[in-house]
Amino acid sequence: MTSVRDIPTQRVGVQAPPAARSVRLTKVFGEGDTRVVALDAVDVAFRAGQFTAIMGPSGSGKSTLMHCMAGLDAVTDGHAHIGDTELSSLNDRQLTMLRRDKIGFIFQAYNLLPTLTALENITLPMDIAGRRPDQAWLDTVIDTVGLRPRLNHRPSELSGGQQQRVACARAMANRPEIIFADEPTGNLDSKSGADVLAFLRRSVMEMGQTIVMVTHDPVAASYADRVLFLADGRIVDEMLSPTRERVLERMKAFDRQPEA
Numbered sequence: 001m002t003s004v005r006d007i008p009t010q011r012v013g014v015q016a017p018p019a020a021r022s023v024r025l026t027k028v029f030g031e032g033d034t035r036v037v038a039l040d041a042v043d044v045a046f047r048a049g050q051f052t053a054i055m056g057p058s059g060s061g062k063s064t065l066m067h068c069m070a071g072l073d074a075v076t077d078g079h080a081h082i083g084d085t086e087l088s089s090l091n092d093r094q095l096t097m098l099r100r101d102k103i104g105f106i107f108q109a110y111n112l113l114p115t116l117t118a119l120e121n122i123t124l125p126m127d128i129a130g131r132r133p134d135q136a137w138l139d140t141v142i143d144t145v146g147l148r149p150r151l152n153h154r155p156s157e158l159s160g161g162q163q164q165r166v167a168c169a170r171a172m173a174n175r176p177e178i179i180f181a182d183e184p185t186g187n188l189d190s191k192s193g194a195d196v197l198a199f200l201r202r203s204v205m206e207m208g209q210t211i212v213m214v215t216h217d218p219v220a221a222s223y224a225d226r227v228l229f230l231a232d233g234r235i236v237d238e239m240l241s242p243t244r245e246r247v248l249e250r251m252k253a254f255d256r257q258p259e260a
C-alpha cells in the first residue's frame, strides 16, 4: 500500500524546500567613508526547477547576491542556504566541498583550461573530486548542448558559443542542485547567445535544473521563468513569465525613477 511518505511532496500539498534561499542577507564592503551596503537584508528563495534572472542597474548588488548565495563571498549579516545547509555553519573545507558537489558555475569568461579537450574540461571537476561521471547523464548533457562532434577539440578550436556550451555542460555534469550563471552570454554574439540560453532553458524544462542567472540583457532574461529586479541592494520588483519588451520597460523605469 502506498503510504503518505511515498507520495511526492507536491501531491500532499507541501511545498518542496527551495534549492537556495537567503534570510535578511546583508553584505557591507569597506567602512567609514568607503562603506557600501551592497546587499540590504535581502530575503529571496530560488525554487527547485525554476530559472531566475537577476537584473538591475550597475552596482545594484547582483553579483554580490550571487557570490554570497554561492558561498564565494562571506556575508556580513543574515543567512544564505543551499538546500537545507546554512553556509555560515560550514568551515572552509566543508564550503569547498559544498560548492564542488552541489553548485555549478557559469561565468562570462568561459574559464576553460586551454590544454584540455572539451570532454576533459567537462569532466574536470569530477576528475578532481575523484568521482566517476554518471555516463548516461553525461551523454544526456553532451547531447543537449549539441557538443558530441566537438568533444575532442581544444577550446582554441571552438567558437565562443561552443566554448560557453562546454562551460554549461561542465556546470551540469555533476547534477548540481543549483547553477549560478554570471552574464553567461555577455561575450557572445546574439546567435551564439541564443543557443546557450536555449540550452539553459531546456535543461530547466527537461532535466529540472535550477538556474540563477545575472544578466543585463532583456533578451536573456526573457528565457527565465521569473526576473528579480535589484536596486541599491534590495529586491524591488519581480516579474513572472517575462518578455523582452516588459523587461525593457521595467529597466527603463530605473532610469526614469532612480532609486534613492
Ligand SMILES: Nc1ncnc2c1ncn2[C@@H]1O[C@H](COP(=O)(O)OP(=O)(O)OP(=O)(O)O)[C@@H](O)[C@H]1O
Pocket (backbone or CB within 6 Å): 029, 030, 036, 037, 038, 056, 057, 058, 059, 060, 061, 062, 063, 064, 065
Ligand atoms: N570587493 C568590493 N569592495 C568594495 N565594494 C564593492 C566590492 N564589490 C562590490 N562592491 C560594491 O558593492 C555594490 C554592488 O556591487 P555588485 O558588483 O554586486 O553590483 P552589480 O549589480 O553586479 O553591478 P554590475 O552590473 O556593474 O556588475 C557596488 O556599489 C560596488 O561598488
